[in-house]
Amino acid sequence: MSTAVANTGAEGKTWNGGNEPLKASYGKMMMWFFIVSDALTFSGFLAAYGFSRFKFIDAWPIADEVFTHVPFFHGNYPMIYVAFMTFILIMSSVTMVLAVDAGHHLNKSKVTIYMFLTIIGGIIFVGSQAWEWGTFIKGDFGAVQTKGGNILQFVDTDGKRVALRDFVVADTHVDRTQHESKNGLWFVGEGTLPTYTVEEVIHGLEANENVLIRTQVINEEGEKTVLSRAESLKQLKSNGKVVVEGANLHVNEYGSPLFADFFFFITGFHGFHVFSGIVLNIIIFFNVVLGTYEKRKSYEMVEKVGLYWHFVDLVWVFVFTFFYLV
């Protein structure tokens, strides 16, 4: 591949470094080695996720119960939206590789179109991820965290999830004001208060005969354990500590807070890669439009940034498997 852009005058001179046993230019090779190191970073994160999951293998959240939303549609559609996101990313990989191919034929207008489509695909993906984060942070059903940090969720007698808002009545007489650093301890902050207090949840559970508690523990059928009515009341009264709505780095209504931590960290790190990929693609896009590579008679820069873009897609394939499928 004699598409090397820089000529050093050492071509063909073995002992001056002019020999290219790998037949790849310096830039392309370095992109490959960067990708190897970045792949190790990502596998470090995913393996750490695996570690924590194996550590709590009998109480890990079930992904299809966590990611069930599709924008503009109500109802329960597990995985549909992530599958769409995966498809978008693979599609933008395809347009990227088509841009590279058009670059080999020095076809400027085709490279421009395909680069543009790649950028659009990337933007759709990052937007979808932002939406997914938003939904995850906002939460859906709400739950109660116990003293030990476990999550108690609520289900009806058929095992279907029940949201806190469906059976808990907020007591308007007891108003707990949110602590603000300007009128209390200036060095102590407080997050948003949940809509309900634990006492209100207990009253709600007592008043609704058909509501039961579901714990984090996965039983032999691979489903979460549902407690009996008496056990539910006992568990909530003796152990309930905080009402949790949604997920953040401290609490997570879907189960172990570690799940949320790893979700934010790994998809966030991947999303940041997509974002930087989009920025690189935009830079290359303008270079293509301005004719920089046309003058150079080589579109190798498109190929290099393409390698990075495909790598981002590659990582997503693994994130998809380990967060949503397995």
Place this chain on the structure above:
Amino acid sequence: MAQEHKLEIFRGLVKFKSNTQKIWGVLIFLSIVTAIEVILGIIKPEWGKSMVLGMKALNWIFIILTIVKAYYITWDFMHMRDETKGLRRAVVWTGIFLILYLIFILLQEGGYVFRVYDNGYIKRDF
């Protein structure tokens, strides 16, 4: 020259006329694999719950299909198929070896910690 591409996949079972055609072919293949994964993930068939080598059969299928997808992304989208043996091995073998080692160490340790927790904080009771 850079325009030289190997135009066959599945060990020569499917041959393409041009590089562009190969790209679309690989896209179709990857989409089918993803669709299979998603469908299996939604219906979760009963046979998938049986344990094979310490893991659910369904999870093995997901992981194997993922590696298949990774192979075709690397080989055909990133043109690893067209690179020299030296570059290919320097990148792939290094990565695979280190990743397998890391996964083995961490998962083994995670399972150990789980068993200690599960067993009332006792690993060996003499």
